[in-house]
Amino acid sequence: MWSRGDSGNKSLPTGVEVRDGLLWFRPVQMTHNGSYVCEKRDNTRSSKRIFRVLVSRGDCPDPNENITVTKGVQPGLECKQAEIFRLNLARKIRWMKDCHLMEMDKGSTYLKEQGSLRLPPVTEREAGKYTCLIDITIDGRNYTTARSIQLTAKSGPPEVFPELHVVSPQKDVVIVQVGKRAELQCLAYAGFSEDPEIFMFWTINGTETSDHMELTHSWKL
Incomplete structure (x- = not known):
């Protein structure tokens, strides 16, 4: 009630x-x-x-989320209006920056199904208020929902890698005993990628480990 x-x-x-x-x-x-x-x-x-x-008078409401991104990192901003997506209605998604409609170019693109916005590597220019707008029609009437995010750019080393990156091993040398079992671990960061399939594999002197029946693999996401 x-x-x-x-x-x-x-x-x-x-x-x-x-x-x-x-x-x-x-x-x-x-x-x-x-x-x-x-x-x-x-x-x-x-x-x-x-x-x-809290009702806002403008088209771009006050941010209810603050994100700080290291300069040079290429971030993705989520629309986060799950209750609207669950309605399963025809919709149009738009993004605004500092209350001005964004024109999507090669540097700034969004995934149309989820509305996620992908920005170019962050500089001071990318800092600002981003608003995700969703236009829907219910019972013959048009409505627009909006949610804003405040993006701040900071200097310093990145806390995450902006693209596919092997964290370890990095030219490591592992000493093992002949006849003994040995385990090697590979840690990789996938970054923000639109590719639904990313493959990880080992090679031995330029050949895939699948050619060596004595080796086994296990993967963890």
């Missing part, structure tokens, strides 16, 4: 309705600012959760 949480009248305001347990704002209005309470009860217990709704 949903109710208004910060007024004497607990009835939901005009334009707010409940569908399949979810609270819908159709469309959102400035009067919808405030707290909303969701209560669940059964024969043995009850629970209550309070949600705070």
